[in-house]
Amino acid sequence: MNQRTLTIGVLARATGTNIETIRYYEREGLLPKPERTKGNYRAYEASHQQRLGFIRKARDLGFSLAQVRTLLSLSDDKSRSCSAIDEIAMEHRKAVEQKILDLRALKAELDNLIDQCSCGTVAECRIIESLSPSAGLAR
Numbered sequence: 668m669n670q671r672t673l674t675i676g677v678l679a680r681a682t683g684t685n686i687e688t689i690r691y692y693e694r695e696g697l698l699p700k701p702e703r704t705k706g707n708y709r710a711y712e713a714s715h716q717q718r719l720g721f722i723r724k725a726r727d728l729g730f731s732l733a734q735v736r737t738l739l740s741l742s743d744d745k746s747r748s749c750s751a752i753d754e755i756a757m758e759h760r761k762a763v764e765q766k767i768l769d770l771r772a773l774k775a776e777l778d779n780l781i782d783q784c785s786c787g788t789v790a791e792c793r794i795i796e797s798l799s800p801s802a803g804l805a806r
Contacts, residue, residue, distance in 0.1 A: 672702075672710040682719045689719065697722055697736060730759055 679686045692698040698718055701709045718739070725735045734755055741752050783793040 672704075672712055673716065675709050675711065678711045678716060678719065681716055682723055684719060684723055692719070692722060695732065695736075697732070697739060728759075729763060730755075734759065 701711045
């Protein structure tokens, strides 16, 4: 291996990515398969590190693998309009906004359950009662 190539372990540490995740991204076609050394080790290059960094950042922002795949494909054509990329980002933001609304509703429901608790016995616990499968039938 020459000095400009990286082993999978070095690439993993450099990008904060699990080795199995790197292999998975290769199998899924998100990360190009690297050349192999004479000893059959993967020999990654700076371009692999940059692409993996892109994938990691996109995943950290919550983009799905399908969205990451599309973003990678779109980013490979530098002369293309970025309107399709904007559309993906806006779609993702809308999904994030919905998740926030859902989480706020969930928090309100949990706050309500906690507020109803009289801290008595488990037999009288409103939280346990509401979690019971028969709780939905009693309403």
